[in-house]
Every structure is written in structure tokens, then in C-alpha cells.
Amino acid sequence: MIEVEHLTKRFGATTAVDDLSFTVHPGTVTGFLGPNGAGKSTAMRVIAGLARPTSGTTRVNGRPVAEHAAPLAEVGTLLAAGAAHPGRTARSHLLALAATHGLGRARVDEVLRLTGMETVADRRVGSYSMGMGQRLGLAAALLGDPRTIMLDEPINGLDPDGIVWVRRFLRSLAAEGRTVFLSSHLMSEMAQTADHLIVIGRGRLIADAPIEQVLAGVGASRVAVKTPDAQRLATALAAPDVTVTAVAHDELEVTGLDAAAIAAVARDLGVLLHELATHTASLEEAYLSLTDSAVEYTAVPAAAR
Numbered sequence: 001m002i003e004v005e006h007l008t009k010r011f012g013a014t015t016a017v018d019d020l021s022f023t024v025h026p027g028t029v030t031g032f033l034g035p036n037g038a039g040k041s042t043a044m045r046v047i048a049g050l051a052r053p054t055s056g057t058t059r060v061n062g063r064p065v066a067e068h069a070a071p072l073a074e075v076g077t078l079l080a081a082g083a084a085h086p087g088r089t090a091r092s093h094l095l096a097l098a099a100t101h102g103l104g105r106a107r108v109d110e111v112l113r114l115t116g117m118e119t120v121a122d123r124r125v126g127s128y129s130m131g132m133g134q135r136l137g138l139a140a141a142l143l144g145d146p147r148t149i150m151l152d153e154p155i156n157g158l159d160p161d162g163i164v165w166v167r168r169f170l171r172s173l174a175a176e177g178r179t180v181f182l183s184s185h186l187m188s189e190m191a192q193t194a195d196h197l198i199v200i201g202r203g204r205l206i207a208d209a210p211i212e213q214v215l216a217g218v219g220a221s222r223v224a225v226k227t228p229d230a231q232r233l234a235t236a237l238a239a240p241d242v243t244v245t246a247v248a249h250d251e252l253e254v255t256g257l258d259a260a261a262i263a264a265v266a267r268d269l270g271v272l273l274h275e276l277a278t279h280t281a282s283l284e285e286a287y288l289s290l291t292d293s294a295v296e297y298t299a300v301p302a303a304a305r
């Protein structure tokens with residue numbers, strides 16, 4: 001379990017994390033989502049004990065990481081890909097790590113097997129593909145058989161096979177009852193990987209909910225209706241939970257009613273429909289609407305310049 005309470009981290013005038021509170025529960029894959037610069041890496045570094053908070057507290061499995069007698073058995077992290085020396089083999093890198101934490105050769109063999117690296121373990125890390133590098137990072141994170149695993153952008157840069165592999169792997173770790181927390185700046189990645197989402201923007205919490213709920217909240221579908229009798233239909237559709245916007249003299253945009261319900265109202269009124277089209281917000285649209293005011297740098301659309 002990871003608990004973050006009122007965490008703030010400033011770098012000079014920059015507030016990277018701003019009064020952030022959330023809990024990451026065991027047995028689920030929790031995504032940490034936010035645009036570039038939102039403060040995800042900073043928050044993860046503080047949780048891992050690699051940076052000091054300006055204020056607030058973080059705990060892993062009930063205590064600040066530094067207070068655990070065997071931190072590697074509590075939290076495994078993949079915070080910077082490619083941390084291994086390129087001239088070393090994966091096996092020697094892992095053996096060195098294991099030795100500094102009192103872990104044996106058998107555990108190194110075990111994590112090499114778990115991450116599917118047995119056949120490449122004796123090659124130099126410098127010759128690895130991005131995917132192999134990520135697997136090595138995961139193997140290192142798993143060395144201490146930790147109950148909590150925290151990964152910064154583990155999917156970034158992987159090929160499709162690698163992505164599928166990482167997803168399955170993280171799911172299996174969660175199914176074993178571990179806490180799995182991973183960051184990404186892409187909603188599409190998270191939608192297929194995480195059960196629960198913590199979304200931040202400009203260091204602040206935007207959403208903390210099961211993924212379906214986050215998507216349902218922001219991804220409401222709208223129906224475009226073309227009719228020569230727009231005014232009359234708009235009046236008939238009006239209701240407290242329904243929004244009707246006239247986008248042209250013969251076109252309405254409706255949220256809060258589906259296409260079938262709109263068609264039924266039109267039929268009862270005797271209004272002719274020329275077009276009825278449902279648009280479901282794409283994942284990225286949903287995410288953008290969620291984080292719109294929270295991106296650090298918003299590109300100015302060409303038309304507005």
C-alpha cells in the first residue's frame with residue numbers, strides 16, 4: 001500500500017507537487033496519469049525516499065520507506081530506465097544489486113526467469129533493446145520480492161509485444177496481492193493496463209477513481225442531430241439532465257439522451273430527421289477534457305495565433 005498525505009514538493013519557484021493526497025491499494029494495478037511535467041516522477045521519487053518532501057508525508061506499507069529495515073522487500077522501483085552500466089551483463093548487474101542487499105544468487109536466477117531474460121542475461125546491457133532494458137529494470141525492481149512495485153513510465157518506448165508482456169506481468173503481480181503503481185502520460189496506455197486511476201495536473205489531484213468511472217465521468221457521448229425543424233425538436237428535448245446546443249440552423253448537439261431516445265421524440269413530434277450520429281469521446285479526448293486547464297504548457301492552436 002502507498003499512502004500520500006498532503007505532499008508538496010517545490011524546486012525554487014516551481015511547485016512540482018501541490019498538496020497531493022491519495023492511497024494506492026494492494027491487489028490492483030493503479031495508474032498515475034498526468035501530462036508531461038504534472039509532477040508524477042517527483043511524487044514517485046519522494047515516495048521512494050529519493051527526494052525529500054517540502055511538506056507532507058508518504059508511506060509505503062505503513063511506514064516512510066527509510067524506516068523499513070529491508071526497503072527492497074517493501075518497494076521495488078523502476079524510476080529511471082537504463083540505470084545499469086552498459087558494459088555489464090544483466091546477470092552481473094543484478095548480482096551486484098543483490099549482494100548489497102544480502103540477497104543470494106538464487107533470487108537473481110529467479111527474477112531473470114520471471115522477466116523472461118534467461119537467454120540474454122549474459123549479454124552486455126549496452127546491446128539491449130529498449131524492451132530488454134525495461135525487463136532488466138523490472139527484474140531489479142523485483143529482486144527483494146517486494147509487496148509494492150512502483151514504475152515510472154514502464155511502457156514508454158516499448159514495441160507492441162513488449163507492451164503486452166509488461167501489461168500481463170503487472171496484472172499477474174497485482175493478482176498475487178501486490179500493490180502495483182505505474183505512471184504514464186498517455187490515457188490510452190492506462191485504459192488497457194490499470195484498474196484504478198489517479199490523475200494529476202500541475203501537481204494537484206484531478207481524479208482518483210476506478211478507470212471506468214473516470215472515463216464515464218468525462219467521456220459522455222453526444223449526439224449530432226440534423227433536422228429542418230431544429231427549434232421545435234430542441235424545445236421538445238429540453239429536460240434537466242439534457243443539454244441541447246444549436247450548432248447550426250438545422251443542427252443540434254445533444255448530451256444526456258441517446259440516439260434512440262432522440263429519434264422517438266422526433267417521431268412523436270412528427271419532426272423529420274436528416275442525420276443522427278453518436279460521437280463517443282475518444283480516450284484522449286476524455287483525458288484532455290479532464291486535464292485541459294492543468295497542462296503546464298498549452299500549445300496555442302494555429303487558428304488562434
Ligand SMILES: Nc1ncnc2c1ncn2[C@@H]1O[C@H](COP(=O)(O)OP(=O)(O)OP(=O)(O)O)[C@@H](O)[C@H]1O
Nearest residue numbers: 011014016034035036037038039040041042043185
Ligand atoms: N530536480 C528538479 N529541479 C527543478 N525542477 C524540477 C526538478 N524535477 C522536476 N522539476 C519540475 O517539476 C515539475 C514536475 O516534473 P516531473 O518530472 O515530476 O513531472 P512528470 O509528471 O513526471 O512529467 P513527465 O511525464 O514529463 O516525466 C516540472 O515543472 C519540472 O520541470
